[in-house]
Amino acid sequence: MKIDKVAMIGxxxxxxxxxxxxxxxxxxxxxxxxxxxxxxxxxxxRENKRYQEGHPFPDCLSVSDDLFAAVGGAQCICMVVPSHGYREVYKKLFPVLPEGTLIVSAVKGIEIASGMTMTGVMQQEATSCKHLQLGVLSGPSFAKEVANKQPTAVTVAFKDLKAAEAVQHLFSTDYFRVYSSSDVIGLEISGAMKNIIAIAAGICDGLGYGLNTRAALMTRGLAEISRMGVALGGQLQTFAGLGGMGDLVLTCTGDLSRNRTVGLKLGSGLTLDQALSEMKMVAEGVKTTKSCHALAKSMDVEMPILEQVYQVLYEDKKCADAVAELFQRDLKNELQ
Structure with a gap:
C-alpha cells in the first residue's frame, strides 16, 4: 500500500x-x-518552539486547526492526542474517513470511564460497518531524541500484519527502526502501564533509595504489566520486547521521562497538584493509574505496585509508607 499523505492529530x-x-x-x-x-x-x-525548538518544518509539513481538512486525502491517520480527549476527537474524525484508512494510535494511556485502550475506544465508536485498520505504535522513544535523530527502535502492531508492515515501512528511517507485530492489546497495555511503574520509580528515587530498589521495582513492575496484558489477551513475549521491557527501562530511568519526574516530585515531598503545576506537558501515568486501578479491580488481577501508586496519588498516602507496605506483603514464589 502506497502512503503519500499522513495526518498527525495532535x-x-x-x-x-x-x-x-x-x-x-x-x-x-x-x-x-x-x-x-x-x-x-x-x-x-514554521517550527514548534514550545515543544521541539530548533527543528524547522520541512516544506511538506503543513499545519491546520481544521480537522476535516487535515485528514482529507490521507491514507494514514496518526492519533497523538491525550487519552482523556481521544474519544472526543475520534468521534468527529470517524465519519469522514474512507474505508481502508490506516489509523495508528501513538498514545500510551487507558480511558478512565471505560477502562479501554485507544483501539478499544475506536472500535466502540465504529458505529457503521466501515472497514478501518486500527493499530498502535509504541516503544522506548523520547520525543526530543527522535526529533534530534537519535537511533531509536519501536514496534507497530495491527491485527493484519500487512497493515503493520505498511506502517512499519512508512515510519522507518536510517535512525528510526520499526518492528512489526500483530499483538495490538499487548503493545497498548505495555505502553500505558509502564507509565505507572515510572511514577513509582521516580518516587523511590525521590526518597533517596538506590539502584537495588529501582531494579526490583522495574522487574516486579514488568511482572504486573505482563499479568494484566495476558489477562486481556496479549502475548507474553510482547512484554519482553521493545514496547514492554524496552519502554519500561527508558521511562523508569530517563531524565526526560515525564512520569518519572512526577514521581520524583512526589518522593521529594510535593503534593500531586504541586507536582503537576510545575510541568508543561501531560504525564499520562497519573490518569492511567486511575483507569488501570479500576480495570484491575474489575478483572481481579493482583497488582500491588499499581495499588500503592494509586493510594499515593489519590488517597494521600505517604510515599515511604507505600514502599514499606510493598516489602511487608506475604512472601511468594517469584513466578506467581
Missing part, C-alpha cells in the same frame, strides 16, 4: 517529532491541533 511534543520524522522523508504531513493559537504560531514560525 501537535504536542510527540506528534511534532513524528511529523518531522515523516516530513524529512518527503512524506506529505498535515499536523493538526485544536488549539487555534498554537497552530497559528506554528504556521508563522
Amino acid at each position: 501537535a504536542g511534543s510527540w506528534g511534532t517529532a513524528l511529523a518531522l520524522l515523516l516530513a524529512r522523508k518527503g512524506v506529505n504531513v498535515t499536523l493538526w491541533d485544536r488549539d487555534v493559537e498554537h497552530i497559528n504560531i506554528l504556521s508563522q514560525d
Whole structure:
C-alpha cells in the first residue's frame, strides 16, 4: 500500500517529532491541533518552539486547526492526542474517513470511564460497518531524541500484519527502526502501564533509595504489566520486547521521562497538584493509574505496585509508607 499523505492529530511534543520524522522523508504531513493559537504560531514560525525548538518544518509539513481538512486525502491517520480527549476527537474524525484508512494510535494511556485502550475506544465508536485498520505504535522513544535523530527502535502492531508492515515501512528511517507485530492489546497495555511503574520509580528515587530498589521495582513492575496484558489477551513475549521491557527501562530511568519526574516530585515531598503545576506537558501515568486501578479491580488481577501508586496519588498516602507496605506483603514464589 502506497502512503503519500499522513495526518498527525495532535501537535504536542510527540506528534511534532513524528511529523518531522515523516516530513524529512518527503512524506506529505498535515499536523493538526485544536488549539487555534498554537497552530497559528506554528504556521508563522514554521517550527514548534514550545515543544521541539530548533527543528524547522520541512516544506511538506503543513499545519491546520481544521480537522476535516487535515485528514482529507490521507491514507494514514496518526492519533497523538491525550487519552482523556481521544474519544472526543475520534468521534468527529470517524465519519469522514474512507474505508481502508490506516489509523495508528501513538498514545500510551487507558480511558478512565471505560477502562479501554485507544483501539478499544475506536472500535466502540465504529458505529457503521466501515472497514478501518486500527493499530498502535509504541516503544522506548523520547520525543526530543527522535526529533534530534537519535537511533531509536519501536514496534507497530495491527491485527493484519500487512497493515503493520505498511506502517512499519512508512515510519522507518536510517535512525528510526520499526518492528512489526500483530499483538495490538499487548503493545497498548505495555505502553500505558509502564507509565505507572515510572511514577513509582521516580518516587523511590525521590526518597533517596538506590539502584537495588529501582531494579526490583522495574522487574516486579514488568511482572504486573505482563499479568494484566495476558489477562486481556496479549502475548507474553510482547512484554519482553521493545514496547514492554524496552519502554519500561527508558521511562523508569530517563531524565526526560515525564512520569518519572512526577514521581520524583512526589518522593521529594510535593503534593500531586504541586507536582503537576510545575510541568508543561501531560504525564499520562497519573490518569492511567486511575483507569488501570479500576480495570484491575474489575478483572481481579493482583497488582500491588499499581495499588500503592494509586493510594499515593489519590488517597494521600505517604510515599515511604507505600514502599514499606510493598516489602511487608506475604512472601511468594517469584513466578506467581
